[in-house]
Amino acid sequence: xxxxxxxxxxxxxxxxxxxxxxxxxxxxxxxxxxxxxxxxxxxxxxxxxxxxxxxxxxxxxxxxxxxxxxxxxxxxxxxxxxxxxxxxxxxxxxxxxxxxxxxxxxxxxxxxxxxxxxxxxxxxxxxxxxxxxxxxxxxxxxxxxxxxxxxxxxxxxxxxxxxxxxxxxxxxxxxxxxxxxxxxxxxxxxxxxxxxxxxxxxxxxxxxxxxxxxxxxxxxxxxxxxxxxxxxxxxxxxxxxxxxxxxxxxxxxxxxxxxxxxxxxxxxxxxxxxxxxxxxxxxxxxxxxxxxxxxxxxxxxxxxxxxxxxxxxxxxxxxxxxxxxxxxxxxxxxxxxxxxxxxxxxxxxxxxxxxxxxxxxxxxxxxxxxxxxxxxxxxxxxxxxxxxxxxxxxxxxxxxxxxxxxxxxxxxxxxxxxxxxxxxxxxxxxxxxxxxxxxxxxxxxxxxxxxxxxxxxxxxxxxxxxxxxxxxxxxxxxxxxxxxxxxxxxx
Amino acid sequence: xxxxxxxxxxxxxxxxxxxxxxxxxxxxxxxxxxxxxxxxxxxxxxxxxxxxxxxxxxxxxxxxxxxxxxxxxxxxxxxxxxxxxxxxxxxxxxxxxxxxxxxxxxxxxxxxxxxxxxxxxxxxxxxxxxxxxxxxxxxxxxxxxxxxxxxxxxxxxxxxxxxxxxxxxxxxxxxxxxxxxxxxxxxxxxxxxxxxxxxxxxxxxxxxxxxxxxxxxxxxxxxxxxxxxxxxxxxxxxxx
Amino acid sequence: xxxxxxxxxxxxxxxxxxxxxxxxxxxxxxxxxxxxxxxxxxxxxxxxxxxxxxxxxxxxxxxxxxxxxxxxxxxxxxxxxxxxxxxxxxxxxxxxxxxxxxxxxxxxxxxxxxxxxxxx
Numbered sequence: 001x002x003x004x005x006x007x008x009x010x011x012x013x014x015x016x017x018x019x020x021x022x023x024x025x026x027x028x029x030x031x032x033x034x035x036x037x038x039x040x041x042x043x044x045x046x047x048x049x050x051x052x053x054x055x056x057x058x059x060x061x062x063x064x065x066x067x068x069x070x071x072x073x074x075x076x077x078x079x080x081x082x083x084x085x086x087x088x089x090x091x092x093x094x095x096x097x098x099x100x101x102x103x104x105x106x107x108x109x110x111x112x113x114x115x116x117x118x119x120x121x122x123x124x125x126x127x128x129x130x131x132x133x134x135x136x137x138x139x140x141x142x143x144x145x146x147x148x149x150x151x152x153x154x155x156x157x158x159x160x161x162x163x164x165x166x167x168x169x170x171x172x173x174x175x176x177x178x179x180x181x182x183x184x185x186x187x188x189x190x191x192x193x194x195x196x197x198x199x200x201x202x203x204x205x206x207x208x209x210x211x212x213x214x215x216x217x218x219x220x221x222x223x224x225x226x227x228x229x230x231x232x233x234x235x236x237x238x239x240x241x242x243x244x245x246x247x248x249x250x251x252x253x254x255x256x257x258x259x260x261x262x263x264x265x266x267x268x269x270x271x272x273x274x275x276x277x278x279x280x281x282x283x284x285x286x287x288x289x290x291x292x293x294x295x296x297x298x299x300x301x302x303x304x305x306x307x308x309x310x311x312x313x314x315x316x317x318x319x320x321x322x323x324x325x326x327x328x329x330x331x332x333x334x335x336x337x338x339x340x341x342x343x344x345x346x347x348x349x350x351x352x353x354x355x356x357x358x359x360x361x362x363x364x365x366x367x368x369x370x371x372x373x374x375x376x377x378x379x380x381x382x383x384x385x386x387x388x389x390x391x392x393x394x395x396x397x398x399x400x401x402x403x404x405x406x407x408x409x410x411x412x413x414x415x416x417x418x419x420x421x422x423x424x425x426x427x428x429x430x431x432x433x434x435x436x437x438x439x440x441x442x443x444x445x446x447x448x449x450x451x452x453x454x455x456x457x458x459x460x461x462x463x464x465x466x467x468x469x470x471x472x473x474x475x476x477x478x479x480x481x482x483x484x485x486x487x488x489x490x491x
Numbered sequence: 492x493x494x495x496x497x498x499x500x501x502x503x504x505x506x507x508x509x510x511x512x513x514x515x516x517x518x519x520x521x522x523x524x525x526x527x528x529x530x531x532x533x534x535x536x537x538x539x540x541x542x543x544x545x546x547x548x549x550x551x552x553x554x555x556x557x558x559x560x561x562x563x564x565x566x567x568x569x570x571x572x573x574x575x576x577x578x579x580x581x582x583x584x585x586x587x588x589x590x591x592x593x594x595x596x597x598x599x600x601x602x603x604x605x606x607x608x609x610x611x612x613x614x615x616x617x618x619x620x621x622x623x624x625x626x627x628x629x630x631x632x633x634x635x636x637x638x639x640x641x642x643x644x645x646x647x648x649x650x651x652x653x654x655x656x657x658x659x660x661x662x663x664x665x666x667x668x669x670x671x672x673x674x675x676x677x678x679x680x681x682x683x684x685x686x687x688x689x690x691x692x693x694x695x696x697x698x699x700x701x702x703x704x705x706x707x708x709x710x711x712x713x714x715x716x717x718x719x720x721x722x723x724x725x726x727x728x729x730x731x
Numbered sequence: 732x733x734x735x736x737x738x739x740x741x742x743x744x745x746x747x748x749x750x751x752x753x754x755x756x757x758x759x760x761x762x763x764x765x766x767x768x769x770x771x772x773x774x775x776x777x778x779x780x781x782x783x784x785x786x787x788x789x790x791x792x793x794x795x796x797x798x799x800x801x802x803x804x805x806x807x808x809x810x811x812x813x814x815x816x817x818x819x820x821x822x823x824x825x826x827x828x829x830x831x832x833x834x835x836x837x838x839x840x841x842x843x844x845x846x847x848x849x850x851x
Binding site for chain 3: 518523529534544551565572573577623
């Protein structure tokens with residue numbers, strides 16, 4: 001059974017999602033989703049145990065050998081990402097059990113659980129794919145499901161945001177598919193390893209073709225992962241979705257595009273041909289733009305969830321920065337930041353969701369004095385804010401530290417300055433919220449009662465403690481990711 | 492004026508793509524990079540590996556069946572997301588709803604045509620492995636017969652034939668069928684979605700009952716696509 | 732000169748790319764949502780035409796491989812890719828259209844710019 005885990009990682013959530021409309025109509029959907037996510041988490045952690053020593057799991061779907069059939073591969077990076085993504089998923093699914101039925105039309109709640117599982121299946125499909133077209137298909141699965149969990153909220157702004165997201169996502173899909181067509185035309189392969197072997201030859205015969213292909217694939221995945229200036233869909237989509245959806249979209253979905261690009265750039269687009277292209281420089285420039293402008297826009301927001309959404313633009317910029325520098329320390333920092341930001345931003349969005357669930361308000365100004373009524377949530381929000389700024393003992397500090405070191409290793413002290421400046425800017429927009437929350441006076445206190453249902457409070461507390469644990473003892477993921485970064489860079 | 496950046500971007504893309512196309516491999520010849528050992532095995536005239544002569548069916552239901560699972564999932568996502576969005580209609584600007592027609596000619600012709608369309612659809616679905624067509628094409632035809640019924644007799648009567656709740660159930664079960672066939676390969680000792688390797692009987696190539704898992708998956712896909720088309724039209728016609 | 736000759740010899744590719752660009756242009760510049768969806772479909776059709784052209788060879792037959800010896804068949808892999816691509820495009824279109832239907836019934840407009848003005 002163990003050897004089938006790579007495919008089961010995708011198939012289990014799919015089966016759960018198909019079963020929900022059959023059996024999950026009468027309120028059972030949530031429990032079905034919980035069980036499925038828990039089993040998926042178990043599978044991912046088992047694979048992490050197997051791959052942590054550097055072994056790569058290869059799986060031939062349908063028993064066909066690689067150039068003919070589809071191959072799946074799970075290395076330590078894939079298993080680590082799948083484990084953390086499933087962990088965040090579990091927390092968010094527990095949280096959503098009390099939040100979602102109140103926010104949606106009762107007739108569509110069971111579809112929410114189904115779409116949630118489909119999104120997980122799409123993410124896992126991309127993480128495990130080792131075939132370009134399979135990667136595209138599962139990219140589309142998660143893109144459509146991501147729109148689905150936005151538009152399911154019966155409000156005009158969610159609908160508009162979802163349409164905008166879906167149309168831009170279709171442009172991205174068009175770019176990716178054309179890129180696949182171009183690369184298939186000149187190499188005749190879709191499996192990533194075989195593509196990598198054929199590409200140097202193809203690049204000599206058809207240089208412009210390879211150039212256009214790299215540009216199209218990069219643009220497509222960058223659009224899906226909201227790299228500045230292709231981030232225009234993100235703030236609307238992430239702020240107007242139901243809070244559990246926002247947590248997943250900001251925490252996981254934007255990362256998947258980056259993971260796909262990291263895979264492509266480390267397995268396929270390698271060697272002297274690609275080294276001549278200015279793609280990394282381009283990425284660094286865009287990342288710096290995202291870091292600075294995301295922070296500036298976040299400062300001007302009055303809506304809590306919108307502020308968090310613009311902060312995601314900044315954080316995506318960090319990850320691209322570490323990726324574009326292409327040295328070991330920076331790539332380790334970027335990979336660690338993918339995990340850290342997944343934990344952090346989901347936690348922050350769940351905090352915001354709990355505020356909104358409890359008080360019915362979503363403006364930053366309305367949060368003044370909330371610590372009196374919701375001390376646990378406010379504490380977790382504070383931990384999240386500290387980690388976003390990069391204060392020691394939080395996990396955000398560790399990844400930013402590696403990113404700064406990576407810029408210095410790469411001989412780019414100016415970029416270290418950009419990271420520090422952006423940290424300053426994030427403190428300008430996160431700390432007033434925290435200070436007002438602890439020391440402000442509420443204009444109108446929320447209705448008396450407990451902080452919130454335990455199933456909404458404890459997932460937040462669990463993720464916040466995990467952020468602290470990873471901040472104090474980052475050694476385990478760091479060692480693993482250091483090995484991964486060395487392997488990816490081929491050293 | 493506000494379109495100038497978009498136009499500039501487009502001109503840039505056009506320039507790059509046209510230059511690319513000018514040096515692409517030649518069109519319409521056999522000697523191109525994409526015709527390599529991969530395609531040769533797909534086009535093997537001896538159908539012993541998969542048991543079917545239709546090379547496209549070989550690829551989508553056997554060699555690359557995992558992609559097709561993703562594809563069926565995309566259809567499922569679209570139905571789910573659309574059904575969830577269309578709950579809570581109609582709004583204040585709703586135009587006139589879809590109703591049936593009273594025209595006796597249309598009703599009689601529809602009654603005559605629908606059974607033939609459905610028989611044809613079943614033919615296309617069940618013969619997908621030996622001739623052009625298959626689950627996707629046949630399923631669309633089957634769904635089309637339902638759409639014709641919906642437009643002629645109105646969504647209310649159509650929903651009595653297949654209610655949205657039951658349609659969604661068919662949708663889920665047929666998608667699940669795909670996974671079950673795949674897991675069958677796994678339980679028989681081979682990999683997920685394995686066909687001959689797992690010991691599915693391939694039958695005599697060219698006959699109706701041949702191809703093992705290919706035939707089974709094709710059947711499920713046909714029903715699934717039909718349910719998808721029917722569901723989407725029912726929801727868009729405002730029946731939920 | 733060389734470029735235009737190269738393009739002329741690959742007329743199928745040229746037309747496919749032109750369709751792609753027309754679709755992209757429609758998606759980026761038109762403010763009407765239905766036109767955007769049409770642009771999306773034209774763009775994808777362009778890509779499908781391009782893919783099918785890659786697999787075509789002169790006098791090739793549909794890849795049902797029981798038509799005798801010495802026959803050239805079209806590349807079946809691109810047909811399979813196009814089939815998958817079409818299904819994905821149809822799903823995206825159906826979902827977008829259902830959102831647009833609901834949006835229209837709520838606000839009475841399909842124009843993105845007017846929606847923006849309605850909101851402020």
